[in-house]
Amino acid sequence: MFQILLGILKFPPKLSWPITGANTSDSGGVTISVGGQALWPTLTLALMLILPVTANAQYAYITNNGGNTVSVIDTLTNKVSATIPVGSRPFGVTATADAAKVYVTNQEGTVSVIDTATNTVAATIRVGSHPYGVAVTPNGAKLYVTNQEGTVSVIDTAANRIIRTIPVGNRPYGVAVTPDGRKVYVANDEFFGSVSVIDTATDSLAATITVGSLPIGVAVTPDGTSVYVANEYDDTVSVINASEDKVTATIPLNSVPLGVAVSQDGAKVFVTSPHSGTVSVIDTASNIVVGTIRGSFPFGVAVTPDGSKIYAAHQESAGTVSVIDTASETVVATIPAGDSPVAFGKFIGGPPNSSPPAATRHLPIDQPQIADRMTLGIPAAQ
Known part of the structure; x- marks a missing residue:
């Protein structure tokens, strides 16, 4: 699954996993880098695609x-x-x-x-x-x-x-x-x-x-x-x-x-x-x-x-x-x-599609606890 995501998101060919670090910026956000290159936009999209939905509207x-x-x-x-x-x-x-x-x-x-x-x-x-x-x-x-x-x-x-x-x-x-x-x-x-x-x-x-x-x-x-x-x-x-x-x-x-x-x-x-x-x-x-x-x-x-x-x-x-x-x-x-x-x-x-697939959840990655759980297959703690 994640190999497909990597292909879709078009990571630079010389970059490789795993994630090597997560640093907190001066603004309070989290900067995550792979091979020394910041992946803020890429990981934001990745999180939107892989984090599961826990709330189900009824x-x-x-x-x-x-x-x-x-x-x-x-x-x-x-x-x-x-x-x-x-x-x-x-x-x-x-x-x-x-x-x-x-x-x-x-x-x-x-x-x-x-x-x-x-x-x-x-x-x-x-x-x-x-x-x-x-x-x-x-x-x-x-x-x-x-x-x-x-x-x-x-x-x-x-x-x-x-x-x-x-x-x-x-x-x-x-x-x-x-x-x-x-x-x-x-x-x-x-x-x-x-x-x-x-x-x-x-x-x-x-x-x-x-x-x-x-x-x-x-x-x-x-x-x-x-x-x-x-x-x-x-x-x-x-x-x-x-x-x-x-x-x-x-x-x-x-x-x-x-x-x-x-x-x-x-x-x-x-x-x-x-x-x-x-x-x-x-x-x-x-x-x-x-x-x-x-x-x-x-x-x-x-x-x-x-x-x-x-x-x-x-x-x-x-x-x-x-x-x-x-x-x-x-x-x-x-x-x-x-x-x-x-x-x-x-x-x-519940409304139509009240149990949407995991790909529909939008979460920012400006929280350290989310960045700490960026290992593949582990969802962000709720």
């Missing part, structure tokens, strides 16, 4: 239902980096796997398509009445939107148009796609609760599963084996075996569960309850509640891609977002958001 897109906006939170700094105007009463939200796009349901009957490179609305798609949940397939090709009228709109994301409308149960709410992209689970918010299962190959109803009363949120484990459904009215969470599409466990919560998210390793499920002001922690091995995190009025909940933090949106007029450390299960930060943040869905992602 963003939380929070729908503010009362403010008609989306707050963009940088999860590295826990600060709002942008506010995006969208449609009327935004509710559901999801990001594509590559995080190039974010989709937001607006209860006026539209979906806003956000380009995350510019944090602007690139398109608006009309769907059914009062859309709530939204989920995108792992390959980003199709979008599934639940409409209060009892249907799911299937959208071709390349054309931003509806290609099919699927009848499901009454008042469909939450929606989730399996990791392999083969199934979609839709929670129907009806008294005799049910979950509709959609076959994505045919975009038709494949099964209907009876769950608890008034199911709202739904999430699939990363391995695709289990589906967790929050039942608002009877204060339970239904656990569905995804291979058989049958309920295998019912977990009592003693609260009013709404939002659901699963940890990246699949070991824990996090369930929000606005009425009790809590986030319940469920151990997926035993399907028992093992912890309770206190909040304010949590609704939407999501886990960062690295699994280190949970973000919970509190649906209040002076809305906030709590940041929860997954290791200690404690709130470590509170971020002001917009009016009545909901963030119902998988609302955390």
